[in-house]
Amino acid sequence: MSAQNRLRHGWGWALGSVVLVSCAQLSLKYGMQQLPGNPGFSTYTAMFEYRYWAPVIAPIAVGLVCYATSVLCWLSALARLPLSLAYPLLSLSYLLVYLGAILLPGFNETANAMRLTGVVLVCIGAGLIAWPSTRKDPENAGPGT
Amino acid sequence: MEFRTHLFHSPVSGYDIGRCRTRDKRYPVDCLNMLAWFFLLATIVLTVSSQVLQKQVALAAWPVSRGKRGRLIFYRRQPRFWLALLCLAAAMMCWLVVLDVMEVSSAYTWLSVNYVLMLPISRLLFGENIPPTRWLGVLIIVAGLSLLAWS
Numbered sequence: 001m002s003a004q005n006r007l008r009h010g011w012g013w014a015l016g017s018v019v020l021v022s023c024a025q026l027s028l029k030y031g032m033q034q035l036p037g038n039p040g041f042s043t044y045t046a047m048f049e050y051r052y053w054a055p056v057i058a059p060i061a062v063g064l065v066c067y068a069t070s071v072l073c074w075l076s077a078l079a080r081l082p083l084s085l086a087y088p089l090l091s092l093s094y095l096l097v098y099l100g101a102i103l104l105p106g107f108n109e110t111a112n113a114m115r116l117t118g119v120v121l122v123c124i125g126a127g128l129i130a131w132p133s134t135r136k137d138p139e140n141a142g143p144g145t
Numbered sequence: 146m147e148f149r150t151h152l153f154h155s156p157v158s159g160y161d162i163g164r165c166r167t168r169d170k171r172y173p174v175d176c177l178n179m180l181a182w183f184f185l186l187a188t189i190v191l192t193v194s195s196q197v198l199q200k201q202v203a204l205a206a207w208p209v210s211r212g213k214r215g216r217l218i219f220y221r222r223q224p225r226f227w228l229a230l231l232c233l234a235a236a237m238m239c240w241l242v243v244l245d246v247m248e249v250s251s252a253y254t255w256l257s258v259n260y261v262l263m264l265p266i267s268r269l270l271f272g273e274n275i276p277p278t279r280w281l282g283v284l285i286i287v288a289g290l291s292l293l294a295w296s
Contacts, residue, residue, distance in 0.1 A: 025249060025253050026249065028240070028241065028244055028249075029244045029249035032241055032244045032245040035245060060241070093253075094253065094254050094257065097249060097250065097253045097254075098250045098253075098254065101248065101249045101250035102250060107249070109248045109249070109250050112296050114292050114295065114296040115250070115251065115292070115293055115296040117289075117292050118254065118289040118290065118291075118292030118293035118296065119250070119254050119289065119293070120289070121285050121286070121288050121289025121292065122254050122257045122285075122286050122289035122290065122293075123289075124282075124285055124289075125257070125260070125282040125283065125284070125285030125286035125287075125288075125289060126257055126260055126282065126286060127282075128278055128279070128281060128282030128285060129260050129264070129279050129282035129283065129286075131278060131282075
């Protein structure tokens with residue numbers, strides 16, 4: 001694989017990792033939204049059955065699997081991209097989660113211009129923190145480097 | 146900021162701000178809002194301490210590292226390594242409670258307080274020197290979060 005090709009694949013893996021992290025958050029939220037109502041006395045025994053909790057547990061399990069997969073994607077992204085290019089990309093997930101919660105059906109969260117501005121600012125700030133410093137400071141990485 | 150104000154879903158969906166409704170009893174105090182902030186704070190503190198513990202273990206592993214396998218064996222013997230994992234698990238529990246009560250679009254953004262806390266901690270605890278662009282990043286995050294709190 002040519003070096004350029006490798007870099008391009010790296011972007012794909014990094015983007016996949018960001019999307020998976022956002023999906024994980026959204027499906028965790030979706031799972032918690034499915035928490036059943038306060039059951040009356042007649043359904044008391046149902047609380048001890050898996051079927052009762054399945055709508056909650058399944059999306060949460062999906063979210064955790066998404067997390068694990070995103071870590072794997074991240075590792076293959078890092079094998080192809082320098083960390084300084086990949087790391088600021090992670091802050092995109094703030095924007096993705098916000099847009100997902102507003103646009104996807106089933107979340108019903110309200111759009112708000114001020115809040116969107118806040119999320120974009122947080123994205124920029126987190127990206128800036130992840131951006132590499134121009135100075136080399138090897139003592140930051142710990143002994144041995 | 147909108148919260149779900151009862152722990153269990155009532156047939157009527159939607160958010161009810163300003164009252165705390167638990168199991169069809171109304172309380173004058175906004176206790177579930179406070180609950181949401183408490184668990185959000187707990188999530189942030191737990192993830193930050195997990196990061197700090199992981200960094201301490203990683204630093205301790207450097208002088209004894211003999212390849213990937215040797216380092217894994219070293220990690221396994223460190224109580225701080227297990228404590229870090231425990232912190233992560235506890236943080237996930239707290240995060241689920243936050244997600245139950247709070248909207249995900251704002252709750253997830255509030256997690257960026259992590260960055261704000263981590264910068265002074267890495268300076269004080271690990272003596273790292275922080276370039277000015279990172280402090281600028283923290284300022285921008287704080288500005289974004291205050292917009293979020295205001296809305």
